[in-house]
Amino acid sequence: MMHRSEKVWLILSFGMIIGFMLITGYQTFALEMGPPSYGERIDPQKVDETAPFDNPGIKKIGENEYEVVMILQVFSFTPNEIEVPAGSTVHFTMTSKDVVHGFQVADTNLNAMVVPGYVQKITQKFDKPGEYLVLCNEYCGAGHQMMSTTITVK
Amino acid sequence: METVIKQTGKTQAFKDKANKVMGISLEDAKITKSYLSVAFLAILLGGILGLLQGLNRAGMLELPAWLNYYQVLTAHGLLLVVVLSAFFTIGYFYAGLSHTLGGLLPKVRKMAWIGFWMKIFGFVLAVIPILMNEASVMYTFYPPMAASPIFYIGLVFIVLGVWMCAFGAFINVASWRKRNPGQHIPILSFFATGVFVLLFFGSIPVAIEVFTIIPWAFGWVETINVMVARTLFWAFGHTLVNIWYLTAVSAWYVIVPKIIGGRRWNDLLTRIVVIALVIMNITGGFHHQIIDPGISEPVKYMHVFMSLAIGFPSLMTAYAMFAVFERTARKKGGRGLVGWYKKLPWGDVRFLAPFIAMAAFIPAGAGGIVQSTNQLNQVVHNTMWIVGHFHLTLGMSVVMTFFGISYWLIPYVSKRMLTPQINKLGVIQTIIWTLGMIIMSGAMHWVGLLGSPRRTSYSTYFDNATALSWDPYLFFLAIGGTLLMIGVLMQVYAVFYLMFFAPKGNTEFPVAEVEEDEAPTPRWTERWGLWIVCMIVLVGMAYVIPLVDFIVNAPPGSPPYKTW
Numbered sequence: 244m245m246h247r248s249e250k251v252w253l254i255l256s257f258g259m260i261i262g263f264m265l266i267t268g269y270q271t272f273a274l275e276m277g278p279p280s281y282g283e284r285i286d287p288q289k290v291d292e293t294a295p296f297d298n299p300g301i302k303k304i305g306e307n308e309y310e311v312v313m314i315l316q317v318f319s320f321t322p323n324e325i326e327v328p329a330g331s332t333v334h335f336t337m338t339s340k341d342v343v344h345g346f347q348v349a350d351t352n353l354n355a356m357v358v359p360g361y362v363q364k365i366t367q368k369f370d371k372p373g374e375y376l377v378l379c380n381e382y383c384g385a386g387h388q389m390m391s392t393t394i395t396v397k
Numbered sequence: 398m399e400t401v402i403k404q405t406g407k408t409q410a411f412k413d414k415a416n417k418v419m420g421i422s423l424e425d426a427k428i429t430k431s432y433l434s435v436a437f438l439a440i441l442l443g444g445i446l447g448l449l450q451g452l453n454r455a456g457m458l459e460l461p462a463w464l465n466y467y468q469v470l471t472a473h474g475l476l477l478v479v480v481l482s483a484f485f486t487i488g489y490f491y492a493g494l495s496h497t498l499g500g501l502l503p504k505v506r507k508m509a510w511i512g513f514w515m516k517i518f519g520f521v522l523a524v525i526p527i528l529m530n531e532a533s534v535m536y537t538f539y540p541p542m543a544a545s546p547i548f549y550i551g552l553v554f555i556v557l558g559v560w561m562c563a564f565g566a567f568i569n570v571a572s573w574r575k576r577n578p579g580q581h582i583p584i585l586s587f588f589a590t591g592v593f594v595l596l597f598f599g600s601i602p603v604a605i606e607v608f609t610i611i612p613w614a615f616g617w618v619e620t621i622n623v624m625v626a627r628t629l630f631w632a633f634g635h636t637l638v639n640i641w642y643l644t645a646v647s648a649w650y651v652i653v654p655k656i657i658g659g660r661r662w663n664d665l666l667t668r669i670v671v672i673a674l675v676i677m678n679i680t681g682g683f684h685h686q687i688i689d690p691g692i693s694e695p696v697k698y699m700h701v702f703m704s705l706a707i708g709f710p711s712l713m714t715a716y717a718m719f720a721v722f723e724r725t726a727r728k729k730g731g732r733g734l735v736g737w738y739k740k741l742p743w744g745d746v747r748f749l750a751p752f753i754a755m756a757a758f759i760p761a762g763a764g765g766i767v768q769s770t771n772q773l774n775q776v777v778h779n780t781m782w783i784v785g786h787f788h789l790t791l792g793m794s795v796v797m798t799f800f801g802i803s804y805w806l807i808p809y810v811s812k813r814m815l816t817p818q819i820n821k822l823g824v825i826q827t828i829i830w831t832l833g834m835i836i837m838s839g840a841m842h843w844v845g846l847l848g849s850p851r852r853t854s855y856s857t858y859f860d861n862a863t864a865l866s867w868d869p870y871l872f873f874l875a876i877g878g879t880l881l882m883i884g885v886l887m888q889v890y891a892v893f894y895l896m897f898f899a900p901k902g903n904t905e906f907p908v909a910e911v912e913e914d915e916a917p918t919p920r921w922t923e924r925w926g927l928w929i930v931c932m933i934v935l936v937g938m939a940y941v942i943p944l945v946d947f948i949v950n951a952p953p954g955s956p957p958y959k960t961w
């Protein structure tokens with residue numbers, strides 16, 4: 244019932260899907276490029292009293308390495324206005340105090356959902372100096388379009 | 398007793414014949430006419446709201462406080478994603494069931510009407526709080542954002558109405574199978590069975606979600622499990638997407654070959670595509686949660702496979718469609734490696750619209766494969782890219798197929814004829830729609846890649862240079878949106894002209910035959926019970942681990958928030 248050309252087509256199709264799988268798997272597990280998946284739980288109504296979110300801000304943790312503890316709430320990021328030197332690796336640790344938010348930094352691959360009740364982590368190396376736009380990319384209410392800040396890389 | 402059965406058998410055989418010769422019965426026609434009327438009114442309203450958003454995103458229009466961007470967006474989504482798709486799908490397949498199974502049973506007809514009014518009632522309930530700005534939560538209504546409880550009660554009625562129609566279809570198909578032992582369900586009804594199986598099983602998760610939300614929205618329960626709600630939503634959300642897609646695919650396999658004067662693709666392979674899409678669909682929803690917290694990387698990786706697997710039957714379809722086109726065109730004397738394309742009826746809107754719809758699925762499907770892959774998803778998740786993607790899939794592949802269907806289905810149910818003028822209008826409409834969608838969706842993809850977020854009213858983010866650099870691309874949303882609005886008006890005019898004013902006559906329901914020398918399809922394709930079991934097993938594999946984890950290791954829940 245199947246034409247030769249159809250068999251070839253389907254083998255190529257199947258091969259393409261498997262190719263995607265292999266590359267994705269290699270990147271995820273060997274190169275540690277997997278999507279943000281941190282899963283620690285937190286009481287979303289007690290964020291301010293729970294470490295490390297009782298002390299949000301930026302902290303130097305090594306040579307060219309920083310940790311940013313960040314709280315997302317309608318309609319702001321705390322801390323806002325972050326500054327790091329070029330070449331820094333920045334680890335973001337985030338949670339939400341109210342509804343679901345999104346953490347996205349334009350011109351980077353930083354993109355993570357921040358859900359109340361969960362701690363989310365994501366890391367990025369900033370090589371190029373400039374001002375990076377941080378914005379909320381999950382609709383969170385009337386002021387959603389204002390929810391933004393910047394990361395300055397010097 | 399036996400004679401009674403024989404006689405009812407005979408009456409049914411007579412009805413089957415009458416149906417074929419005289420066209421659809423008036424009672425069955427009324428059901429489809431009503432469903433399609435609602436579908437196209439939803440396009441009209443949803444289209445107007447869409448234009449308002451396009452103009453806003455281009456920075457050209459500030460929406461008033463009494464009808465803000467997020468109200469408009471919630472209503473646009475509900476009208477086009479839920480109302481248009483559900484009403485068109487049911488109207489189309491009920492006509493298909495009536496045509497291929499010898500008319501609807503009186504009981505089923507009644508169920509279709511009960512379902513119709515339940516959905517309308519539910520929709521009105523859901524829209525009232527949206528208009529009052531009490532439900533600006535989008536059609537995804539992620540907790541802990543909480544809308545007015547009325548909104549969720551409305552959704553319950555919509556789901557119940559859909560179930561009513563799904564059960565109606567099952568009853569009609571089962572009754573036909575009993576009357577025709579040993580026979581295959583006619584191909585269009587086979588597609589319908591698949592679609593209604595998915596509609597029923599796919600909406601169970603969202604029904605559970607809404608039933609947990611209602612007591613919480615009323616304040617009877619203090620908190621809600623946010624991740625469980627989100628996961629249940631997407632088990633439904635992506636299935637819905639594939640339901641419209643499967644509806645469009647049914648027309649590609651069954652209707653379009655007849656319209657171009659050919660025969661349809663191999664019956665067995667067609668049925669395998671339906672079965673594969675039914676079994677593998679529900680698990681695909683998980684790729685909406687690739688960058689969510691609380692789901693481990695191995696689970697996410699398994700889901701990439703489950704999502705990509707859905708691509709395989711679509712790739713089978715891609716081959717089948719072009720093979721049918723080539724075969725038909727060559728039979729008509731087409732020559733050359735690609736020269737045969739000249740023999741296809743390009744001036745016939747019933748072919749042109751679904752053809753462009755299929756062609757659009759090449760980039761749309763490729764985009765889908767790309768963005769359901771973990772790392773690539775992270776680049777585009779919740780950006781305008783996604784909006785561009787589903788305007789290509791839903792707005793072109795699905796909706797243009799629906800448009801193409803309307804030019805014969807509406808004359809068929811209204812016992813009228815497609816006039817050359819309306820055909821011409823349809824061709825022009827198809828071109829305008831295509832241009833509008835390419836411009837709009839193209840710009841959305843590109844600006845999304847640059848970082849512009851979806852579901853966000855116009856914002857320069859305090860005159861941020863990066864955000865300002867998106868403006869030129871966003872301007873194309875207004876241009877595309879305007880073209881699409883013109884397309885909507887032309888299409889709605891054509892629909893209601895064909896329904897009420899076109900010259901009377903008999904229009905055929907175009908169902909293609911298989912090739913003459915085709916081997917008979919094996920019986921195992923009819924084992925729907927087995928396909929449903931396979932589907933449930935796969936859903937279990939996909940969802941048991943994350944859901945159990947979200948429930949057993951749940952963080953303290955969230956109270957309701959109204960943040961708008």
